[in-house]
Amino acid sequence: MHHRVEGLSMARSRELSPNLRLEQLIVETEWASVGVLADRVNRLLRQAGSRRVIHRTTPYKWLRGHVPSGPVPALVVRALSSALGRDLAFDDVWVHRGPTTVTEVIRAHEGLDHPWDNTGLQKLLKELDTVPTRRVVLAATGTVLTALAWQSLAAPIPRLIVPNKPTTAVPQSALQIVDSLVASAQAADDAEGSSAKQTISMSVPIIVKLLREGDYSPETGAHLARSLAQICQTLAFMHHEELAAGTSQRLYLMALRAAHAAGDHALVASILAHMSGQAADHGQAADAVQLAVTATAAAEHATPSVRALVAARKGIAHASARELDAFEASIDDSNRFFEQAALQVGAPSWASHADRTELDAIAGRGLVLLAAKRTADPLIVLPRASELLQARAQTPLGGEHQRSALRHGALYSLAQAQLGNLDTAVDAAETALTRLPTVASTRSLMLLRELSFVLDRHSAVYPRARAVVHEVQGHCQRLRLR
Structure with a gap:
């Protein structure tokens, strides 16, 4: 022994x-x-x-x-x-x-430098079909990211053709099933945040199989590519909500490729605008502005509702870059496009949430960001931000737009707390916390944690604030947020 x-x-x-x-x-x-x-x-x-x-x-x-x-x-x-x-x-x-x-650590853009044609799309589909189970994806920054955005605008739109030996029929009923998967994914994101991302990811192989093996017309191929782009965009946003920046960015880049292959400039603009927002959230202000500019160019001939959304999100990029005048100009553009939206026909279904409440909430978010960066006087912009955020923050529980209501409700509460309106801040925080059991959004919880730091200074003499602080801390501990 x-x-x-x-x-x-x-x-x-x-x-x-x-x-x-x-x-x-x-x-x-x-x-x-x-x-x-x-x-x-x-x-x-x-x-x-x-x-x-x-x-x-x-x-x-x-x-x-x-x-x-x-x-x-x-x-x-x-x-x-x-x-x-x-x-x-x-x-x-x-x-x-x-x-x-x-087994592998990569940047979000690595391995995606394919031609912007049908051959490149098929290579992208192979990537989506064979993603390694053990991979760490890190976010990309700078020209390696923004160059891909500009390429998506400059490259010719490919004519999607069937594989050499198609094995799968793609009848109209298949497209209807795919459309229902896309709509369900977007509805789940709207109502539940990132909760359903694993389930929704199961939709990707279905669409990939149809594109890789299907017998379809160029029009049907474009329909499938558009659907794939929307699913990838939804999954990208869900991963962004859970702070997985690299995976989110890679999914956005894949969505960008698919939307380009479909010839859908409006969807390209939407994806680029979301990528801009992600860059802004991670402090990459220069990337955010560049991506917002490309989104604006892609949306040049889109419907007013799409242009209103893209302009509002461009405002977030300018806010992150501390560009107050450019922010105000973007919000003015968004409002102008929204006024034209009532006269439009044929707006894409994914832009249907671009109503007055949502556009105001995005503008309010930008004002909170400008106040945090001391680009504008908080005592001037935070009351305006609160007014713009209030309607979305008070969205009824259990209805539509719960994920947006959680995030913007947290921002509304933070703005009110910083203005010293503690009763209103706590009311909004309690409403936001009520949404957490059904809506997964780590980003929103981090906003509530920031709010709890503000409220904690008053918790000794304000019991309601103390209760909110303790509840937020409990959620953070469960998610191991530091």
């Missing part, structure tokens, strides 16, 4: 021999401490939508030979590669494989 224990100890000793490769690479980075590596990995984990957090002292364990589990080893490789300006392989960093199970 003694010899057996001694043997195990020696095995562990060999297994945990110091990782001199990692030590040398950290020295090359000239970071002030190994804690910087933990910070970089945590940033990548957040991009991938992970709740995991690496303590700043944990890299010392890695230097002693420990290999972490899950995506962390691959993300360490990625962080070091970025810091050193050269591509590193797994074995350049780690002495052995350890318990890691991640």
